[in-house]
Amino acid sequence: MKILVAPLNWGLGHASRCVPLIQQWLNEGHEVVLAGDGDSLTLLRKHFPKLRYAYLAPLRLRYSNGNSQVWAMAKSLPQLLKWGIQDHVMLGALLKEERFDRVVSDNRFGLFVKGEGANGRKANVNGEGANVHIETIYITHQLQIRLPKGWRWAEGLLRRWHKRIWRHYDEVWVPDYADEAKSLSRWLGHLGERQGAEEKKIRYIGPLSRFAADRDVRNGNEMVTGMPRESAEAYAVVAVLSGLEPQRSILEREIVQRYQGSGQRVLVVQGLPGKPMTRVKRGNITIVPYMGDEELQQALLGAQKIIARSGYSTIMDLHALGVLGKAELIPTPGQSEQEYLAEVMAKGEK
Numbered sequence: 001m002k003i004l005v006a007p008l009n010w011g012l013g014h015a016s017r018c019v020p021l022i023q024q025w026l027n028e029g030h031e032v033v034l035a036g037d038g039d040s041l042t043l044l045r046k047h048f049p050k051l052r053y054a055y056l057a058p059l060r061l062r063y064s065n066g067n068s069q070v071w072a073m074a075k076s077l078p079q080l081l082k083w084g085i086q087d088h089v090m091l092g093a094l095l096k097e098e099r100f101d102r103v104v105s106d107n108r109f110g111l112f113v114k115g116e117g118a119n120g121r122k123a124n125v126n127g128e129g130a131n132v133h134i135e136t137i138y139i140t141h142q143l144q145i146r147l148p149k150g151w152r153w154a155e156g157l158l159r160r161w162h163k164r165i166w167r168h169y170d171e172v173w174v175p176d177y178a179d180e181a182k183s184l185s186r187w188l189g190h191l192g193e194r195q196g197a198e199e200k201k202i203r204y205i206g207p208l209s210r211f212a213a214d215r216d217v218r219n220g221n222e223m224v225t226g227m228p229r230e231s232a233e234a235y236a237v238v239a240v241l242s243g244l245e246p247q248r249s250i251l252e253r254e255i256v257q258r259y260q261g262s263g264q265r266v267l268v269v270q271g272l273p274g275k276p277m278t279r280v281k282r283g284n285i286t287i288v289p290y291m292g293d294e295e296l297q298q299a300l301l302g303a304q305k306i307i308a309r310s311g312y313s314t315i316m317d318l319h320a321l322g323v324l325g326k327a328e329l330i331p332t333p334g335q336s337e338q339e340y341l342a343e344v345m346a347k348g349e350k
Helices: 019-027 038-047 070-097 152-166 247-259 293-302 312-321 336-346
Strands: 002-007 031-036 053-055 102-106 121-124 131-139 171-174 202-204 237-240 266-269 280-282 285-288 305-308 327-329
Touching: 002 019, 002 038, 019 031, 019 038, 031 038, 038 053, 237 247, 237 293, 247 266, 247 285, 266 293, 293 312, 305 312, 312 327, 312 336, 327 336
Parallel strands: 002 031, 002 102, 031 053, 102 131, 131 171, 171 202, 237 266, 237 305, 266 285, 305 327
Antiparallel strands: 121 131, 280 285
8 A cells, every 4th residue: 555644834743743653554565655844844854864845835934923823814814724734735746657556644724635436535646537436534633623722712613614625535643542541632533422424534543652653773673863871860850942933042042041051961962853963062951953853752761851832743752751740741832732732731631
């Protein structure tokens, strides 16, 4: 089976949680082709340097500097709609050049194929009327979308809007437990009693983490970093950053200011896989643009304290390592989904 995998480029989490899926398919003997844009595609290419890749429509969003992202996201809606259409067109062009059995989209809106088939969607891939079945998968942990207080009245509208997107796909995969009481996404990833015909395509596949993925060195699928290895246990605090600018940089500056001169050894992982692999030391603080999974796993396990955004993929990674209890989760200001997840984790529901 030939599989196209394309994560959303909004932070690194959408790409990192695709790693264990890609590794599993490779282990099963399937052919995987990567697709996407920006840092998320860079991350997957670093994990799987021998896999072919294709570029899709770029998405270049930015957060505001303040504590509300409502207007920043509202102003981005036309861009998001245009981006989804561009993705759909580019997928169509790609399918005319190459046959895929499955297309897997992690929150990219436009990677569905029009028409219906017995076991998937129909696609005219050669321009001559021949139809082939292509299975399309949509990955998301947000079946419901949290909005800030004062805007909760619109959550139902957003849920229905999101459903209009994912109903075009054959299946919707939620990376979480089906039992909401033990799930990591809680309300976000569950619809409660709202179960209609479309909801039957939802599948809970369990949490996904790159730290649970098997490494396959023989096939060249090991993370390539070029970073010198140090003793991970030497760091008392490990900060792992991600997300859109300028909030990513703002948090980095705050962490450096908090710990500079504290006497504690601090590691700051910037979450910038496209930057050259350098190691900068500012007194007791070491700053690296990115780390390979093995190095990062050792650092997180050895740290006394972990600082990170409360993004869902980060929570899945920390859950997989059993270190959620020592994490300080800082939501991006105004990003209601992260604020909700931080509240859930703060209540000890880890």
